[in-house]
Amino acid sequence: MTASAKQGSAPRCFQDVILALQTYWAEQGCAIVQPYDIEVGAGTLSPMTTLRALGPKPWRAAYVQPSRRPKDGRYGENPNRLHQHHQFQVILKPNPPDMQELYLNSLVAVGIDPLVHDIRFVEDDWENPTVGAWGLGWEVWCDGMEISQYTYFQQVGGLDARPVSGELTYGLERFCLYVFNIERVYDLPYNDPQSPYPLTYGDVFLKNEQQQSRFNFELSDADQIQRWFEDAETQAARLLQAACVLPAYDYTLKASHLFNLLDARGVVSPTERQSFIARVRDLAKGCAQAWEAGER
Template sequence: MTLQDLIATLSGYWASRGCLIHQPLDLEIGAGTMHPETFLRVLGPSPWRVAYVQPSRRPADGRFGENPNRLFKHHQFQVILKPAPDRSQQLYLESLEACGIDCGAHDVRFEEDNWESPTLGAWGIGWQVMLDGQEITQFTYFQQAGGQVLSPISTEITYGLERIAMLLQRVDNVFDLEWAPGVKYGAVRQQEEVEQSKYVFGQVDLAPIEFAKFHRDLFDRYHAFATMLLDSRLVLPALDYCLKCSHVFNVLDASSGVGVTERTAYILRVRQLAVAIARAYTGAAAEDVDE
């Protein structure tokens, strides 16, 4: 099964289970959770079911296209089921079967792994799903997002598409994956991995101090702009700019431009924005934001 077949199969499967098939957020983000279709939709009482692919950028995981397992950017297939159905786990396992994984022929396990995103003020209870010792999915019952306690609870299923495709195709190097018949993952993405890694690790014609300064300035300007947008009651644009802050911070962090104390301060600034955005979205009464 090619990578694109896998995406098509999962999309078809979840569409048939009542999910709206959405599209990726067109911004640089680190995980499908940050997409408003997850971050905002899990808030409040309204039921929602959605699935989408989200290209996810993790600057610190960039390896110049040389590591067979680590990528600056990987692809997640994200599913939100709200409220969390009683059959959440079965629905998930049936989706694996749909992709051609015979769970009865493998060692499939749900191992404790609680998910937490300090920048989003979000956490959940759940597992990493292991197939023969390989983590293929993060499965979470959301408990809190944007600092708000959730009711009802949502199920979040995050498939690691490259991992699952590697398993199905039995390849050991992500760049050897077949994306489409006859087209390798490397042919599609290797150059991007090389160049993006060089960028985030600061291998550019700019002194490190200038590189850091540029990103710090960007952060501050995005942050101020997000605050302004929020004051203008524009929740979705404010979230866009909040996520831009998060990404710029990740680049700074990867390029070693941030000390630990400062790191905590940056994360706190993004979280305070995320919490304010969530509050504006639900119209929740103002509460004190804890640090």
């Protein structure tokens, strides 16, 4: 932590945390990009991270990413399990020598005093076989609670990531539940509780959780989704052949999400599962390689 750490005014609601993080990382030279508009399971999968981690060009970006995990839906009945949660994602390439300090200052910016809270870096190596990526880093604990993932990317799409990028992921719902000392995610204040129209997280997202869970578990048409998967796969492969990387990657993400839907529907046998994952991985690797080649 350096003297430049600015103690933020204590955030009062979900969006205060987002705004504070955006402001902080914008001050560190990040491009604040908007959430990617294709379904992803994690902020890392956005091309703003996965693809940008490859190639020699420097890159700094930060964004909120709604992350869809169909299997985790609980019809809005579980206090913290969600079909869609939000990650705040930061990528710094190359990672600066003082990245840990920058990260710790971001905590100060959202009102966490490291001389009151016990902040720890606990070994946690990250791996995402679907995009052939891995890195070393930590999960960051605040009073025993995991509040962030911190990773130095070593490989993406099976390629060495040089220079190395540092990646930060804040799980926003969990982070806020902890900071605001609230048990149930739907009770989180979403906007300022003093505003004329205070909204809770539930006001904004409960219906979505209920209906998406119904869709994921009961109503989705597995045959149709299977066909869409195949279509997305074909489309991605065709685009890759034409060296049209970003659209190819979009359809790879589509395929990945469609597979997650099938999986949530419980229609994927363990053997098929491996094969689905391998098909997405091949596409993702192809995209990563084509992107990297285009950056050199």
